[in-house]
Amino acid sequence: MPILVGHATAKGSTRGIAEHIATGLDRAGEVVDFRPLADVTSVREYETLVVGSAIHNGQxxxxxxxxxxxxxxxxxxxxxxxxxxxxxxxxxxxxxxxxARYLRRVTPEPRAVQTLRSTADVRDHRSFAGAIAPGDWPGFGRIVFRVMGGRYGDARDWNDIDNWVAAIRADVVRDRR
Ligand SMILES: Cc1cc2nc3c(=O)[nH]c(=O)nc-3n(C[C@H](O)[C@H](O)[C@H](O)COP(=O)(O)O)c2cc1C
Incomplete structure (x- = not known):
């Protein structure tokens, strides 16, 4: 059965992470279905799903x-x-x-993830930093971003993502046994 690697992105950094996850699982020998969540209309064919989204306004x-x-x-x-x-x-x-240290402590899980926990067997929820370019954050948000010490650029931690993929793969292998 294929593993679904689904994503929702506004500016592309989440798609990049999803591609990296999909490539990692594929290299480990898994069959992967890489798709934008909006295109996934049924989950019948998946026993394992890796699903994520960019965050806007905490959600x-x-x-x-x-x-x-x-x-x-x-x-x-x-x-x-x-x-x-x-x-x-x-x-x-x-x-x-x-x-960032403060926000990690106080930021609640997005509501969609809480909803998933009520039905799916959620094995983990991981937070990754993405990327931001000038103009991504519109209007007043841009000022707030600067005040928060924000720096434009790409903060994706590929090592952390690789470690997460390895944990998923180990879990899939365990389940199969
Ligand atoms: C309109 C807007 C709202 C955002 N809101 C948040 C937020 O509430 N919390 C946060 O940590 N980052 C926020 N961000 C930053 C994005 O989550 C971050 O840049 C992420 O990498 C975007 O993913 P994407 O490139 O896949 O769209 C926001 C960005 C934009 C453009």
Whole structure:
């Protein structure tokens, strides 16, 4: 059975992470279905799903949240690995390190992930830092971004993502036995 690697992205950094996850699983010998969540209309053929979204205003993107609401009930008992891509990852950040430490402590899980926990067998939810370019954050948000010590650039921690992929793969192999 293929593993679904699904994503929702606004500016592309989440798609890049999803591609990296899909490539890692593929190299390890898994059959992978790499797709934008908006294109996934059924989960019947997946026993394992790796599903994530960029974060806007603390939540998964609208299409990812809609996907969870639509297909959540069909995910009962399926192994699911969730990831969120924002300014602050578990191991890297595009904000100031001090603010990132604070935000890691106080930021609640996105509602879509909480919803997933009520149906799917959520094995883990991982936060990754993404990337941001001038102009990505519109209007007043740009000023807030600067005040928060934000620096334009790419903060994706590929090592952390590789380690997560290895954990998923080990889990898939364990389940198969
Ligand atoms: C409109 C907008 C709102 C955002 N809101 C948040 C937020 O609430 N928290 C956060 O940590 N990052 C926030 N970000 C930063 C993005 O999550 C980050 O740049 C991520 O890498 C975007 O992923 P993407 O390139 O796949 O769209 C926001 C970015 C934009 C453009």
């Amino acid at each position: 998964w993107l609208t299409e990812a949240t809609a996907w969870v609401e639509r297909l959540g009930p069909a995910l009962t008992g399926r192994a699911l690995w969730a990831y969120s891509v924002s300014s602050v990852g578990a191991t890297s950040t595009i904000l100031s390190p001090r603010l």
